[in-house]
Amino acid sequence: MLTRLSIRNIVLIDALDLAFGRGLGVLTGETGAGKSILLDALGLVLGDRADSALVRGGEDKASVTASFEFAALPVAIAETLDEADIEIEPGEPLIIRRQLKADGGSKAFINDQPVGVALLREIAPALVELHGQHDDRGLVNPRGHRALLDRYAGNDVEGLASAWRDWRAAEDRLAAARAEVEQAKADQDLLLAHLAELTALEPQAGEEARLAETRASMQKGEKLSGDLQELRHLWEGSDSPLASLRVAARRLDRIAGEHALLAEALAALDRALVEAGEAEDRLNAAAEALEYDPAALDAAETRLFELRALARKHRCEVDDLPERMREMRRALDAIEGGEAALDALELAAKEAGAAYRSRAEAAHEARLKAAKALDQAVAAELAPLKLDAARFLTAIGKLPEDKWGPAGIDSVEFLIATNPGADFAPLNKIASGGELSRFILALKVALAEQGGAATVIFDEIDRGVGGAVASAIGERLARLADGGQLLAVTHSPQVAARGGTHYLIAKSSEGTVTKTSVMLLDAAGRQEEIARMLSGAEVTPEARAQADRLLEGV
Structure with a gap:
């Protein structure tokens, strides 16, 4: 999980050091305070494009350092780092540092070893899963839907991939x-x-x-x-x-x-x-x-x-x-x-092909069964999230033989329909960003036991909703964060009240210098910030009392 984030000279941030723990962490603040700057900074260590405009005015360079700690380094990350000859000792934190220059260009390091930015992008999906208003990665990207369904179904994907490799090797011979x-x-x-x-x-x-x-x-x-x-x-x-x-x-x-x-x-x-x-x-x-x-x-x-x-x-x-x-x-x-040898090779290829087809058909049947269960699980989450008219469908289609591969013979895509009678469409085709975020939340809850990135971030998932819906979102975010790490940028007091840790993002000005700061709030600070979110610019006693009730209710 993400344990520390250090930012130097990024836009309005001159120096910032944040520590994170397990559970649900919420980030709040007035509009324009600089929440997006934090996400942009984190994006740099995850391999996003280096934009020299991120370097704070008057400075010649900027840097972002993120530390991740794991009980055991995820296999996907370990294998990628091993191929790149990056050595990480057992129990040693994974420290990613990105430096930017005001005149363009950047450098990346993993545990002080120089690496290419492409390597950061390769390991990023196993580190952080970001869901925002315009996110085109994570659950929105259909390229990952088949793998998610396989984890939900408990399919032996490695055995299937091994059978595929054996078949192709036999055919190549x-x-x-x-x-x-x-x-x-x-x-x-x-x-x-x-x-x-x-x-x-x-x-x-x-x-x-x-x-x-x-x-x-x-x-x-x-x-x-x-x-x-x-x-x-x-x-x-x-x-x-x-x-x-x-x-x-x-x-x-x-x-x-x-x-x-x-x-x-x-x-x-x-x-x-x-x-x-x-x-x-x-x-x-x-x-x-x-x-x-x-x-x-x-x-x-x-x-x-x-x-x-x-x-x-x-x-x-x-x-x-x-x-x-x-x-x-x-x-x-x-x-x-x-x-004469061709006969033996033809028989071996035929047997390997049959073994692959058998595994692929078994995976196909397991996917069909799991798709029905997943559709029902997601449907149960839609109404509390004010998506009661929406429908969710896991679409499974059989691929032509020339498209078969190590993942099997199926195409898998998550589809939604937001209105009665409307046709199903891909997740990223629906009109409302808020609806998209809530759909993703419903899907994440349904897939909660199937693993994913070490850290999950939701950016303003509660945009445009309040009351019972916001409470439902907060309850589900807290449930997802149980035993893991989830960070939520929110404007909802109901969501903020669910946080195990609460960070206040604020912007201040001294003369012509404007800065963004982030503060970890104590109990009193949390009450005051949630009261502000409830009442607006002027914090009233009634707002503080309502904030207390929200905090006590969780």
């Missing part, structure tokens, strides 16, 4: 699978052609490097083939240098024992023969490695070029071609497997 199968079918012929082309070539991992190396070697062999042939010719045959060395070694071997130097010469010659043999082996190996075969070179180049052309076609590396083949095979397999 089915639609995605169908799209994939259709796309795969459209690509099937192309996939088959590409796969046949790749299969015919059968690329292997690492093949490009091997072919490139083979091609390079053959090209070197082609270039060196003449030199290698001449070298092999020099090395081979009976007249080759190596053959001559071997003959010399055999002859030297026969005479090496005759002298030590001959033995050393033979050893050196043997080493030369070993080195020469190794050179011959290397020469033969090189000749084989660089062997040039025009047909083999042509085949290697042709395959290398084909592999690279396919890689460019499929926008990948040559070594990735085997994986591309596997992907194509998987895609083709998915066409067959996807069609």
Whole structure:
């Protein structure tokens, strides 16, 4: 509930600090005293548009701070703040501050953490419910009527919403699978052609490097083939240098024992023969490695070029071609497997849709039953509020399937008819603002046990009525405020007498400076203010006596 409201430099208010408690709080004062300024200031912390005209003349900025306290933070507020990364400790008050500049612009804070004004507007409905002469929110707005009726009916709205999400998720999965199968079918012929082309070539991992190396070697062999042939010719045959060395070694071997130097010469010659043999082996190996075969070179180049052309076609590396083949095979397999999976997905979507329809139909029946009870409850409140000729109707209509949603298959709107024989019309279409406020009061009383905002404010709900009707309004406001918090801006002494707390709004002038102030009245102050409301400018003893009777009667 709202516990404190601090206002600085708003219109006629230079500095004001108000404390509020539970129950019914009434705000009274002469016309033009500045009651609307309080509501405008509160509207700022609830996300209303920042108007620089609200900044008090001569000041460069203004601010409004509102504190709300809860036994447990409402779920709607907690979830919204959590999404915005605003941390509120358990038991910590929710403090909203709004600053305005005279040259335009504003800033908003929640517990000293900067936030956007849109966030204030998002949490406002759970904080304050304002009903005034021209209110287009709260109970007047048909967008909230279905939720109010569901709370009255005790419908499992979360279960219904969950069933809706399950159904839509199942339908989305089915639609995605169908799209994939259709796309795969459209690509099937192309996939088959590409796969046949790749299969015919059968690329292997690492093949490009091997072919490139083979091609390079053959090209070197082609270039060196003449030199290698001449070298092999020099090395081979009976007249080759190596053959001559071997003959010399055999002859030297026969005479090496005759002298030590001959033995050393033979050893050196043997080493030369070993080195020469190794050179011959290397020469033969090189000749084989660089062997040039025009047909083999042509085949290697042709395959290398084909592999690279396919890689460019499929926008990948040559070594990735085997994986591309596997992907194509998987895609083709998915066409067959996807069609089989569609049957299971269709069944799941059908079952989810049936589950949703079952819950939605149950919610529909519960709404019809609750609508009759609500209509009767509201009707019982109309006569005491001088609306005995009026009628109230909870209109429920079934939506077309394309309009179904997490809230079900129904549209719900509260309608009224103010005169006998008149057609029912939306709440905000009736002519009289006073009638609208009283209709809202009757509806609030009927829905009193169904929760709502933490703080409810009625702005001049008693306009144009008095006597027994005003007493009936006061009694119902007090009943609504029991266990909660309700603030009423009123001109009716009967309503004011019902207040648990009473605030007097007054305007005063000192020279050219005009100020609005708010005072919490004690018992004597309450008597005097209610007497003023009864008698007018001059408070008479009779008015004070009547005020006492009103206060004693509650």
